């Protein structure tokens with residue numbers, strides 16, 4: 001059945017449009033290999049950790065890929081955010097989880113926590129891409145996903161805002177349910193993109209205010225630096 005469908009509608013790589021092999025999902029092996037990994041964890045200069053250092057306490061902050069406008073990474077993020085492709089986010093999350101488990105970036109993490117989306121936006125989109133990514137990381141790294149963080153109010157789109165405006169816009173967006181469950185645990189927040197870091201910062205502040213005994217790491221699929 002699948003073979004017949006593959007002949008009629010061949011599954012193509014999202015990046016280079018070549019037909020995919022049976023064991024490939026969304027990306028061919030070559031494009032998967034060539035994804036622009038940040039490799040921050042191997043470098044002395046770590047822009048993700050520098051971005052949050054001194055602002056909030058965290059164990060690790062990392063971005064798997066580098067984001068740039070017009071790149072294949074930007075196209076894939078657009079696909080899974082706006083073109084109803086949650087399985088692409090899941091698949092990329094799985095790759096990220098597998099690689100981070102091998103290199104130790106997720107070492108000591110007790111649970112993954114996707115950055116939540118307000119229920120109305122989630123209902124309109126049909127899914128939350130950060131949750132799909134986290135579910136992929138769960139498959140790749142074998143860590144549980146918990147959802148104690150909630151978006152208690154919607155926020156305006158932030159693309160044209162200054163950093164100060166973004167921070168103000170995100171204030172009070174997140175709430176924490178059952179904070180006692182987080183006490184003493186090392187929780188890794190998971191999101192798709194980090195540009196200014198205002199969303200991660202707001203989520204982290206809400207978590208630490210509600211559960212000060214919780215330790216936090218921050219992980220995104222791609223960041224702009």
Ligand SMILES: [Zn+2]
Pocket residue numbers: 013014015016017018027028029030031032
């Ligand atoms: Zn390809």
